[in-house]
Amino acid sequence: MANFVRDILTTLSYEPEPAEALKAEGEELVRLDQRLAGFNQGAARRVALSIRPSDCSVWDGNPRDVPGLSYESCRSLIDSIAQEDGNRIPVLVRRSAPGADQPYELLVGSRRRFSVNWLNHNGRPEVRLNALVVEMSDEEAFRLADIENREREDITELDRARSYQRAVDRFYGGVQSRMAEALSLSNSQLSRLLSLALMPDDVVNAFATKAELRVRHSEVLTPLLRRPEQRLQVLAAASQIAEEQQRLAASGERMITAATVLTRLRSATRTDQPAGAETPIVVGGVQVGKVRLAKDGIALDVQVADDQNLDEMLTALGRVITETRALSAAA
Incomplete structure (x- = not known):
């Protein structure tokens, strides 16, 4: 089973490639086999075939921003597929539900599908999309897509966070x-990503690109956005910065860096919390303790029920400590 994908692709006729390219291809195929094996995808449950990109719709659970794909962002992949007369690494699809417009649903491989589709409409109508048909539930498909997309540099933290939120x-x-257990994440890692997903559009637009807005930024901004007065201040500053970014982009000038954006958003708020003021710690709607700034750090008073x-x-606790630190830094 470990060599199923590789065996399928040996039946395709390609020109010889440099040793480094073949090694990279082999490693990626092995990883794909290992991932499918982890989902009990035996060889008997997989079917290899070549299809047209229009034969499959993109599954709505995929975290990739498919409308954001372009020739520029996929140029190297398009060139590679054109030279090889097809994609060496197959996309993963499953059969669509009865009555669907397309026979297949794309689970993994949005860039490969886009690239083949671009070639089909730009002088290479004969190129087909090599695919593996697999049997997977929505939850399994989400986990598999997440595993692959964690390795992709063009998947932004915000795209990933929003897919987690859904x-x-x-x-x-x-x-x-x-969810954290299923994705092999800690609860704190998942909580931080979900906080990023809740960033208002005004804040997202204040950054030069959404790729520049990271989890570490949301950790500073989230506690400020939770307080009504400070939220208004942050959003007003974000709108102003976003307008500046648009003007800079239109004139071809260097846009405002993420670090500067964060500094300006923090500076837009003021902290009215007096020294020694306490913030409640709430779990499941019940207050279980309180936290306050102390002389040499943060003081916690927590009661843990059986x-x-x-x-x-x-x-x-992690969330309220982060918020308290952020408020102290913004003061």
Whole structure:
């Protein structure tokens, strides 16, 4: 089973490639086999075929920003596929539900599908999209796409975070701990990504590109956005910065860096919290303690019940400590 994908592709006729390219291709094929094996995808459950890009719709659970794909962003892949008369690494599809407009649904391989489609409309109508048909549930498809996309530099943290936000209710019943376990993430890692997903559009637009808005930025901005007065101040500053970014982009000038954007957004707020003021720690709608700035750091007062979910407690503690630090830094 470990060599299923590679065996399929040996039947395709390609010109010899340099040793380094063949090595990279082999490594990627091995990784694909290993991932499919992890989802109980035996060889008997896979079918290899060549299809037209128009034969498959893109599954709506994929975290990639498909409309954002362009010739410029896929240029090297388009050139490679053109030289090889097809994509060496197959995309993954599954059969669509009865009555669907396309027979297949694309799970993994949006860039490869876009590239073949571009070639079909630009002088290479004979190029086909090499695909593997697999049997997967929505939740399995989401996990597989997430594994692959974590390795892709062109998947922004914001795209990934927003896909997680949609998935937590859709696949995991709104239970973050279930999702974190399924994706091999800690609860705190997932919480930070979900906070990033909630960044208002005004804040996102203040950054030169959405790729520049990172989890570390949301960790500073989230506590400010949770307080009504400071939220208004942040959003007003973000709108002004976004207008400046548009003018700079239109004139071809260097846009405002992410570090400067963050500094300006923080500077737009003021902290009215007096020294020693306490912030409640709430878990599941119940206050379990309080936190305050102390002389040499942060002081916590927490009461842990016998039946308290420790993962939820630790996540709440991490969040309130981060917020308190951010407010102290913004003061």
